[in-house]
Amino acid sequence: MITLNSYLILSTILFSIGLLGATRRKNLLMLFFSTEIMLNAVNIAFAAISKFHGDLTGQMFAFFVVAIAASEVAVGLGLLILWFKRHNTIDLDSLQKMGG
């Protein structure tokens, strides 16, 4: 039988994969992909809690998370294109102006 815990454990695994990507990746486009993975993992947890608690509020939060993810991509990709035009690279190390 699939319980709430199964969904929460799946959500944790997916979130950890996204977190691993966010710490490991140096390419900014790949960092965006990892962010999407983390947002989706949280959405699964919201929908599962909504189902097993019998309350629709979790689904509402998932909708707003989707809206925020969409606008984040629009602005982030614009900035990324701007950075690529200026510096011809989207490596994270190229953003490091101050050496320490």
Next chain:
Amino acid sequence: MFEVVAFYLFAILTIAMFTITVMTKNALYALSSLAAGMIFISAFFFLLDAEFLGVVQIVVYTGAVMALYAFGMMFFDSINDVEEKIANPRLTFLLTGSVALIVVVIFMAPIVGANIDANYPMGIASQYGGVTGNVQDVGVVLFTKYLIPFEVAAVMLLVAMIGGIILAGKKMDRDIILDTEEEQEHLHAFVTKKDGV
């Protein structure tokens, strides 16, 4: 039985796809596997009786976000392998593992709000004389309690769209592939001559 099989099948598929996204060196493989993972995630929403959320997941993520990434990819160098200089690979695994452990402990902790009654129970639409179903329920809750956040989200999306257009649309008439000064000058002269200036 069907639910158990579907859950484990899609769980394995989703984890595999996202692992490919995180681990691969090829940007196009990462994009494709991410899109596949998004579609597999929508299966969980259908399993959880959140049909509207599942449809939104497919439409917004694989329809809009992935298409935007695919168009953005045309600006970047996506044929070559992604080369990354990772200073300390063990540290990232250690950090991620410890954070995952903390999240598991948080989830396993006794839930304080376990005996709170549901404010917006499933099937709320039937109280208003509507047809019972997830889409009707979502409509009732979204346009009563969450009306203001809904409007604010709409304004936020508009602002993001305008911001994206302004940021990415600068100097769109100049080709970024022709990177020598001479070719840029030539292109600029051609454009001005064509406009009749």
